[in-house]
Amino acid sequence: MDKLHLSGLTQTELADFVKNSGEPTFRAKQIFKGLHERRLRSFDEMTDLPKAFREKLNQTATASTLKVESRYISTDGTRRFLMKTRDNLPVETVYIPTENRDTICFSSQSGCPLKCDFCLTAKLGLLRNLTAGEIVEQIIIVLNDVYGVGAETPHGTNLVGMGAGEPFLNYENLIKALEIMSAEDGLFIVPNRVTISTAGIVPKIYEFAKLENRPHLAISLSAPDDELRDKLMPINRRWNIEELFAAAKEFQKSLRRGERFTFEYVLLGGVNDSDEQARKLANLLNRYNLEKVKINLIPHNSAEPLEYHPPGAKQVERFKEILESKGVFAYVRRPRGRDIYAACGQLAAKDAPNLVQLTSEKVKKDKSEKVGTE
Numbered sequence: 001m002d003k004l005h006l007s008g009l010t011q012t013e014l015a016d017f018v019k020n021s022g023e024p025t026f027r028a029k030q031i032f033k034g035l036h037e038r039r040l041r042s043f044d045e046m047t048d049l050p051k052a053f054r055e056k057l058n059q060t061a062t063a064s065t066l067k068v069e070s071r072y073i074s075t076d077g078t079r080r081f082l083m084k085t086r087d088n089l090p091v092e093t094v095y096i097p098t099e100n101r102d103t104i105c106f107s108s109q110s111g112c113p114l115k116c117d118f119c120l121t122a123k124l125g126l127l128r129n130l131t132a133g134e135i136v137e138q139i140i141i142v143l144n145d146v147y148g149v150g151a152e153t154p155h156g157t158n159l160v161g162m163g164a165g166e167p168f169l170n171y172e173n174l175i176k177a178l179e180i181m182s183a184e185d186g187l188f189i190v191p192n193r194v195t196i197s198t199a200g201i202v203p204k205i206y207e208f209a210k211l212e213n214r215p216h217l218a219i220s221l222s223a224p225d226d227e228l229r230d231k232l233m234p235i236n237r238r239w240n241i242e243e244l245f246a247a248a249k250e251f252q253k254s255l256r257r258g259e260r261f262t263f264e265y266v267l268l269g270g271v272n273d274s275d276e277q278a279r280k281l282a283n284l285l286n287r288y289n290l291e292k293v294k295i296n297l298i299p300h301n302s303a304e305p306l307e308y309h310p311p312g313a314k315q316v317e318r319f320k321e322i323l324e325s326k327g328v329f330a331y332v333r334r335p336r337g338r339d340i341y342a343a344c345g346q347l348a349a350k351d352a353p354n355l356v357q358l359t360s361e362k363v364k365k366d367k368s369e370k371v372g373t374e
């Protein structure tokens with residue numbers, strides 16, 4: 001049987017675990033700090049715990065489950081990590097440094113059940129949901145790699161849930177991971193420093209709107225009408241633009257001061273980047289009075305074997321100008337880590353043959369567990 005992964009327990013759950021082990025409750029605090037504040041990856045390094053307890057812990061529990069298989073460093077400082085779970089499934093995480101802050105883009109699922117046509121991860125299908133512990137551990141591994149075990153991060157860390165997978169199809173584990181990561185005695189990454197991106201799981205947007213302590217929300221749109229969105233993001237056949245925008249409107253009502261709400265629009269050269277499509281997009285937002293939404297334009301990054309190609313730089317600017325001329329605020333996301341296949345839509349680009357092979361076997365087995373739009 002798999003050992004219990006303690007990095008995926010909340011402080012309350014850890015206190016129960018320690019109590020059931022017959023140890024004094026303050027040991028729970030020591031372990032939580034060891035795992036999340038000191039970012040230790042084994043109980044043996046927690047020398048403030050008695051040796052006998054560490055040995056006991058090693059028999060039933062574990063401090064780490066993910067293994068880094070490969071790591072690529074881009075000329076722009078971006079780092080891409082290919083990790084494997086205990087059951088040998090791929091997890092990808094990207095570290096993106098900027099002048100004022102660091103951002104870590106984490107995965108919520110291994111593979112993804114949605115079939116966005118412009119995304120390489122989609123080719124893997126869903127392997128499985130990641131546990132809360134596996135989500136948290138990605139951040140711990142990256143911070144240790146960049147700064148050293150337990151060292152403070154100079155600018156603080158922002159997180160984006162935009163790696164592999166659809167976060168809202170792994171909602172409970174995601175919310176639990178966010179709670180663990182926000183603890184002051186631990187990583188102390190509060191929801192205000194986190195952005196979660198969904199492809200449009202409408203019921204979860206309504207649920208998210210009711211959350212007290214929540215991260216910022218981004219919705220991936222990428223088309224101004226149902227016909228094109230059905231093709232680019234088949235989730236649209238389950239919840240179309242009208243349903244998605246009704247949920248977005250409801251979410252807008254729940255926005256509090258300082259919260260960000262964005263629509264992401266992946267610009268695909270010659271597919272969704274025309275002047276007319278820009279006007280259509282602006283009209284759509286205006287029709288639903290989504291005046292608090294900002295558009296994040298993401299020029300597509302080539303990722304073979306996908307046939308899409310990036311839009312021309314001039315057209316990106318034009319698209320942005322048209323939106324702004326109609327009162328819609330837009331900004332362009334600069335691609336990072338292209339040379340190491342770490343940019344949006346490129347995850348799983350390298351080592352893809354292995355992963356795809358692994359997927360087809362695993363998917364057959366897990367067919368009954370599949371969630372999504374197929």
Ligand code: SF4
Nearest residue numbers: 112114116119122165
């Ligand atoms: S873009 Fe996101 S939601 Fe769509 S297939 Fe890729 S990982 Fe899944």
